[in-house]
Amino acid sequence: MRMNRRLVVMLALALVLFLSAAAYLWYSSSNDTARTSPGPVGAIQVVAAENFWGSLASQVGGTRVHVLSIVSDPNADPHEYESNAADARAMANASLVIVNGAGYDTWALSLVAADNNPQQTILNVQELIGQQVGANPHFWYSPYYVNDTVAAIYKDLVKIDPTDAAYFRQQYASLNSSLWRSYMSEEVYIRDHYSGVPVASTESIFVYMANATGLNVISPPSFMDAVAEGNDPPAQSVAQFENLLAGGNSSVRVLVYNEQTVTPLTQSIKALAAQDQIPVIGVTETIQPPNYTFQAWMQGEVASLTNALNAQQLGQ
Numbered sequence: 001m002r003m004n005r006r007l008v009v010m011l012a013l014a015l016v017l018f019l020s021a022a023a024y025l026w027y028s029s030s031n032d033t034a035r036t037s038p039g040p041v042g043a044i045q046v047v048a049a050e051n052f053w054g055s056l057a058s059q060v061g062g063t064r065v066h067v068l069s070i071v072s073d074p075n076a077d078p079h080e081y082e083s084n085a086a087d088a089r090a091m092a093n094a095s096l097v098i099v100n101g102a103g104y105d106t107w108a109l110s111l112v113a114a115d116n117n118p119q120q121t122i123l124n125v126q127e128l129i130g131q132q133v134g135a136n137p138h139f140w141y142s143p144y145y146v147n148d149t150v151a152a153i154y155k156d157l158v159k160i161d162p163t164d165a166a167y168f169r170q171q172y173a174s175l176n177s178s179l180w181r182s183y184m185s186e187e188v189y190i191r192d193h194y195s196g197v198p199v200a201s202t203e204s205i206f207v208y209m210a211n212a213t214g215l216n217v218i219s220p221p222s223f224m225d226a227v228a229e230g231n232d233p234p235a236q237s238v239a240q241f242e243n244l245l246a247g248g249n250s251s252v253r254v255l256v257y258n259e260q261t262v263t264p265l266t267q268s269i270k271a272l273a274a275q276d277q278i279p280v281i282g283v284t285e286t287i288q289p290p291n292y293t294f295q296a297w298m299q300g301e302v303a304s305l306t307n308a309l310n311a312q313q314l315g316q
Helices: 002-036 051-064 085-092 106-115 143-160 162-194 204-213 221-228 235-245 264-275 294-315
Strands: 044-050 065-071 096-099 121-124 198-201 255-258 280-283
Touching: 044 051, 051 065, 051 096, 051 143, 051 162, 051 294, 065 085, 085 106, 096 106, 096 143, 121 143, 143 162, 143 204, 162 204, 162 294, 198 204, 198 235, 204 221, 204 255, 204 294, 221 235, 235 264, 255 264, 264 280, 280 294
Parallel strands: 044 065, 044 096, 096 121, 198 255, 255 280
Antiparallel strands: none
């Protein structure tokens, strides 16, 4: 009787282990399938290295595309992303691959080169807009570069699937209208009301938006570039930046702070601005929250900038 009871316990334990393993395998398999699912039958497979370009591609392509955006983690620095086998498989199976270029996503360009598929269409934003490797890579913060990229996505989709050209044209027009209403018109408002106003930024991510809004970024370029590249800024640039914010007589009206490249030094700069009652607004490198559209994300950031500028004006 004792042996039978022991046998029953062992069999029950074995069944539990089997079911747990099966559940784990199913979960892992379903997660991988969800990440690489081809979407609707006949959909164009699009892989974007980053979710800001992926969101735009998804809106232009609508129901005729399936878009996978690889870099979208809100807690990670996109500059430090390391690709994996799943990324390689996804890119190999894509008809359209969108990369940022300019040294921002060299891992993606390496995967494209390794696959070397002549049937693929590769949209390299840096090359599209005529920039060089090593240029400020945050192209999605320029409304002009966004317009150029959206137009290129539209043309590439029509080239891949000319039978749906009319549908893509409608989607393209709808997206352009949404981009203008949501945030691009607000940038024009800032340019009309605050052109030349001095602002500062912890890194170069904000420079393109400053150019579009007419704001004057006076923080040291060597400081911003070093932080963007994950390096220590030159000591002289740190001292210059601190002098801009300290003493209660700062001309800086707003400090822009990249929330995805936080370091003790950038936190110190942020604290100095707070001491001098300079408004601080946060920006991110990838769409936050990740389920937002590109334009909803940008609209939130531009609205924060407008509010900060308005508040400073009222406080004077």
